[in-house]
Amino acid sequence: MTDPNPSRARLLSRLSLNQETLRQWSLPELADGCARAGLRAVGLWRAPVHAYGASAAARLLRVAGLTVSTLCRGGFFTAEDPAERAAALADNRAAIEEAATLGTDTLVLVSGGLPPGSRDLPGARERVADALAELAPYAAAHGVRLALEPLHPMYAADRCVVSTLAQALDLAERFPAAQVGVVVDTYHLWWDDTLATQLARASGAVAGGATDPERRPAPPAPSSPASPPSRIAAFQLADWITPLPEGVLLGRGQLGDGSVDLRWFRERVDATGYAGPIEVEIFNPSLWSRDGTEVLTEIITRFTHHVT
């Protein structure tokens, strides 16, 4: 991936592929295909890592010259039942250990939805904070940062009671920035008119979460090396396309196919001081049915056109 434009080349060097984008690839195919395409990082999911073995997966990727940008995912700790809750925390400790084995410093957490029959969103959100308090020191001891991901409000009931960047920051800010950060995923957050303010807040540039009716203020200056770290622990890209499919899980769009101003996002995220991987995470059967190399080539082209 050489490019005559050095800033574009720098951005391309941050491109990471989340493996669920190319579910048709086995882990060895992923390692090989991404290395051939010039990528330096991939995002992994726990189930295929379990199937292959975490240590073997770590070795496979290291040999291919790839790092692991994120491990997806822990979380799902909103249960009220003490036994369910203890099981969820144990599973999250295992996920932290797997992240450490894979050599990634970022474990993505999806909080979980409402317990069956419950209508108590504030209570569920408070149990997320309690779980973070239990897990953050354990993660820190393993060199892993917890990355709390706000999911689109359409998942609030059954998947994730943390629906906005403001909510995720409200939770993360109860902990040291080095221990708990947030995931910025364009698919989940693009509709929110308070986004520019909240992204600035993630950089430490502003405190609190006032409504921001003007979506397009000038980005703040990038953090100086002396600034506290950006609260952004991971940055993921997908486009928003309609109509949504049944269940609304597998309808994400290829970069550039939808409504999201991806470059606007990338510029604002960069302005927070975040300089880490930019991970493409698209769940869509139309990508899984195609040749993986062809899709990855298309992603790189789209990334160049719509993100850099």
Next chain:
Amino acid sequence: MTDPNPSRARLLSRLSLNQETLRQWSLPELADGCARAGLRAVGLWRAPVHAYGASAAARLLRVAGLTVSTLCRGGFFTAEDPAERAAALADNRAAIEEAATLGTDTLVLVSGGLPPGSRDLPGARERVADALAELAPYAAAHGVRLALEPLHPMYAADRCVVSTLAQALDLAERFPAAQVGVVVDTYHLWWDDTLATQLARASGAVAGGATDPERRPAPPAPSSPASPPSRIAAFQLADWITPLPEGVLLGRGQLGDGSVDLRWFRERVDATGYAGPIEVEIFNPSLWSRDGTEVLTEIITRFTHHVT
């Protein structure tokens, strides 16, 4: 609908049925069925009103002893093309005239989504404000209040760029409260942790739209008669159930079947000083396939149990 509990009876007297909840009923069946059930109001949609004739529909409902809580709906004025925009404004003027003919003071507006190929949400939202400025005096001259409805963020691209109560209030507050209000629909807003603050704002109790991490503050005292009117122009109920169907339009839940704390909503909306109709608007083929009278009886039972 006599009830030994006078406050429950008062709430039941505010129950209105939006006709799309029972799409299987013709307008005469709606008038007859709602009158027999003891309802005092219905919410109407433009297409069936056109098919029957607005004046004839007005007469039919008057004879049945029913008022019209809302007319659904105008809006869809986010087009950039001048000809499309002029056509949308003309259609909205016609909707205002129809509302006046039906004797309702409330025209529900759904703003419209992004124009094809556009990624400019702030621009589309500003065109909503421009359209309101053009239409509000015309509506006021007809005794009609414009009721801007925030729709769930899952509709931001293709249906409604106004996604939160804060955004709707930001737009409405540019105009006199008697001319432009907002619709509070539980289905669209239930996930938002700033809701209590924004509902208080709708009553005039607080200014501005700060993030509200605590969802359950005590409700403010109801407005005194000297207060400015609540910004809430209409209050609609549906429950949130999953999984969402393809297209996410027809998956609303019967009251009590889902995740929404309906009584919490009703108490907070009452506390803004809103004392108007409480309209049940559920789009779900499973209700349309049943006997209308049976469904309406069930709605009244659920309303009594979950809302009063």
